Amino acid sequence: MMFFNKYAGEIAISLRVLLASVGGFVLANLSAIAIASVMKADKVDGITAGMMLSFIVYAIAILLVFSVKSIRRAALSILLPCVLLFVWLLAVEGVLSL
Amino acid sequence: MKPRFRQSMNWLHTWSGFIFAWLLYFIFITGSAGYFENEIDRWMQPERVVVQKPMDDADILAMGTRQLSQSADDASQWYISFPSSRDPYIGISWLQPADASKGTVRQWLDRHLHPDSGDIISARQTSGGETLYRLHYTLYYMPLQLGYILTSAAAMLMLIALISGVIIHKKIFLEFFTFRTGKGLRSWLDIHNIFSVLPLPFHLMITYSGLMLLMTVTMATVIDVTYGEGEQKHRQFYTAAQAEITTEQVISMSAAQLSPEAALTDAKARYASQPVSYVGILARGTENQQIEVWFASQRSIEFASMLSYREQDGQVVMSLSEGKAGAAARVYDVLEHLHEGLFADIYLRWLYFICGLLGAGMIATGAIMWLKKRLAKGQHSASCALRRLASINAGMILGIPVAIACYFASNRLLPFDMAFRAEWELHCLFIGLLLSIGLAVCSAAQSVWRNLCWLAAVMFGWLPLLNALTTEHNLLVSLIQADWLMLGFDLCMLVFSAAFVLLAIRLSKTTAATLSGDNVTRPL
Structure with a gap:
């Protein structure tokens, strides 16, 4: 416990960096897949649009992680949309499989 | 805040x-x-010879095809580039086929021609501006x-x-x-x-x-989900994403007449005010041989427009590309052109720089x-x-x-x-x-x-x-x-x-x- 108390600040920052970079990337990818699956009418165009917009999702996710007060809320704001999108893509859209 | x-x-x-x-x-x-x-x-290639006096496009084409048939008769694709203000030279390029007996690999080669003699200029090897x-x-x-x-x-x-x-x-x-x-x-x-x-x-x-x-590298998962993993499968996506809307029409030229010269003359008659930038001969010597005439377009941020000629059922079909098919692909195109700035004239180019x-x-x-x-x-x-x-x-x-x-x-x-x-x-x-x-x-x-x-x-x-x-x-x-x-x-x-x-x-x-x-x- 000593270790955690001593480096509490550093651990919190590292966790946020990890959440923003990895979590944000996963969320960006899931959003892109979701956009592509919503724009079914034109498969190729949907993928293109999804990939293009994914960078905006990624940017917003990163800014969000560093702007909220508690690390718990930061984690929630990334992980919850990830889980929801994943479940939706898995169960409703059927584009992802386990 | x-x-x-x-x-x-x-x-x-x-x-x-x-x-x-x-x-x-x-x-x-x-x-x-x-x-x-x-x-x-x-x-970086000072040996290139600048075309000083205006030359007839047909002469340049003839000079290019003559040199290409001497040096690259086995190539399936030829391009001849015409002098412009940014590239005031005559250039040829071809897709060299892989040939184990000659020890050549499949790659694009390009050379410049002397505007007086039409000979290939021997120039230093350089990485140049492109690299x-x-x-x-x-x-x-x-x-x-x-x-x-x-x-x-x-x-x-x-x-x-x-x-x-x-x-x-x-x-x-x-x-x-x-x-x-x-x-x-x-x-x-x-x-x-x-x-x-x-x-x-x-x-x-x-x-x-x-x-x-x-994005096709960093966000490749999105393509994986629909097309599957691997370069082969991704290629299907790239081909589909690059699909363009083309308008085709049969023109009054007999199939026997179709030649690079005839295509150039026909294209120039359609776009009299625009300078020709390239002529390409694709799928050479096959039934699907196709001739492309490219124009340097200065109208919008589209870098170039292209007319393509090919033979079909004894007739000559001309097709004109009207841009990408999908809406997102068109947005992508606009952003790509903005990034590359190829459309920019000299003043805008300096502003970019x-x-x-x-x-x-x-x-x-x-x-x-x-x-x-x-x-x-x-x-x-x-x-x-x-x-x-x-x-x-x-x-x-x-x-x-x-x-x-x-x-x-x-x-x-x-x-x-x-x-x-x-x-x-x-x-x-x-x-x-x-x-x-x-x-x-x-x-x-x-x-x-x-x-x-x-x-x-x-x-x-x-x-x-x-x-x-x-x-x-x-x-x-x-x-x-x-x-x-x-x-x-x-x-x-x-x-x-x-x-x-x-x-x-x-x-x-x-x-x-x-x-x-x-x-x-x-x-x-």
Whole structure:
């Protein structure tokens, strides 16, 4: 416990960096897949649009992680949309499989 | 806005900007140089012969096809390029087939022709402007994929730094008009703001479109989900994404008449006012032989428009491309064209270049401030590592221009017939960078910037001299021959050199002032 108390600040920052970079990337990818699956009418165009917009999702996710007060809320704001999108893509859209 | 929110955005701005600052600076400098890719090519291949008097397009086509049938009869694709203001030469290129018996590999080759004789000009091997501009996303000395991913990561952090930078400004426009000289860190911040705010639309556009240009690498999972993994399967997506709307019509030309000459005449009649840039002969010698006539279009940001001719059921069908099929693909196209700026005329091209340099300046001043703040905190007890970092930073910021000057100089100094000449030019670029960093680390802290400025001034200043000594081209000859590209390049090098001289003199004065006790600006 000593270790955690001593480096509490550093651990919190590292966790946020990890959440923003990895979590944000996963969320960006899931959003892109979701956009592509919503724009079914034109498969190729949907993928293109999804990939293009994914960078905006990624940017917003990163800014969000560093702007909220508690690390718990930061984690929630990334992980919850990830889980929801994943479940939706898995169960409703059927584009992802386990 | 809550103060805590601004504080966290400030932290994010500082670190997202600093982590990849050197890489971003390298990307911005080489990318900016890329806007003058063709002009750099002219200087790096001085053997090319400029077409001085106007030539008939049909004569150029005949000259090109004659030379191609001699040197590349087994190639399936031929292109003949026509002189333009940026490329005032006659060029041919062909897709060389792989042939084990001759030891050739499948690759595109290109040569230039002498406008009087039509013979192939023997020119030095060079990496040229193309490889220099490709450096800004391939990064060299590493697998392509890794280069793309590192570039994209840097661009993503740049995007974050730009957005958080806008957020932390209380009064963005007021601060833009504020400039306080001789106030140390405050002055650096003012310069940083000017470099960032004035070309902010450019910075946002170039960063976002840059991310987008590499999205098929970084966001490949999205393609995997629909098309499956692997290059083979992704190719299906690329082909489909590049689909264009084409209008086809049967024209009054008999199939027997269809030849490159006839296609050129027909196309020129349709677009009388636009200059022809290329004629291509594809799938040569097969039933599907196709002739393409490309026009340099200046109407919008579309770089070119193309007419294609082929035989179908005894008739000649002409097709005209009307842009990409999908809506998102069209947006992608617009952003791609904005990023590459191929449509830009000479004035807009300079604006692109200057915006790119302002971006590089923004990154450099940001990195300098990061270091200054931390050095100032420790004052005389600043850690050794931090000081070393400050020296390396100076070596990077001025070393990258020096490295590019080395690249140009190596083009003149390496032996004409050297093996791997083009590769060695690039090795020279990175050797130049390493030597600059070495010089920076060895210099005393107060003279490091000044020394590097003098080095850069010399390296750029002697390029026109080197050109005059090693080739038949010099400022006077270029002026007399109206060889504007060669003259423009030499003059630009002198301007860069002069800029570094002025900077060096200014830095000497500041250093002198600091040493005499007037400690207003503390040098790094």
